[in-house]
Amino acid sequence: MIRNVIGSILALIGATAAVWSPFHDWYDDRHGRDYRIQDLFTGITSNEGELFTSLLLPMAFAALLTLIGLLLRSRLLVALAGVVVLGFTVLWMVRQGQAAGSLTAGGDGLGPGVALAFGGGVLLLLAAALMSGRRALRRRREEPYDEEPPGHVPAAAEDWGPYGRDPNSPGPYQGNDQYDAGEHHGDEEARPRHTRFRRH
Secondary structure, eight states, X not given: OHHHHHHHHHHHHHHHHHHHGGGSEEETTEEGGGSBTTXXXXXXXXXXXXXXXXXXXXXXXXXXXXXXXXXXXXXXXXXXXXXXXXXXXXXXXXXXXXXXXXXXXXXXXXXXXXXXXXXHXXXXXHXXXXXXXXXXXXXXXXXXXSSOOTTOOOGGGXXXXXXXXXXXXXXXXXXXXXXXXXXXXXXXXXOOOOOOOOOO
């Protein structure tokens, strides 16, 4: 239970960081929302695309996977969201490095948006590792209870009436078809044991 709570919090923080990252500088004071998705496959250009065809699209898709994974208690979906974030971030770095010749950090180089994307992807993977998942939850539900269910009557008390044990009821089995008849109420002596002999 605690692992699921901690994992869910980390997953939400990671998804938020990933969605927030395109609104920050990624490289040379250029925001992530200014990079088109198609540029990641054909090469980085100076052309700017629409908001929902930029790097925001895969980050929003990863956030959606995260929410579905948390609702379904699916570690796989949360981990997949982390892979999507890290995968598109690494792919962008490869294309940006090809376009710029080399990558530098700080100043006119890599901006805080890249750090947010990387951090969000790592948090999503860490959250998936911490979560117990649906299998563990199902296993705990299927485990038998050690405690007796409510209303269960112990075997030794089955012959007891509302005012104690019925003196006419047979007692525990003693072997050789002998039963302990128990004790009478009051000062009466206990009934003798009756033995029934089998015919051979």
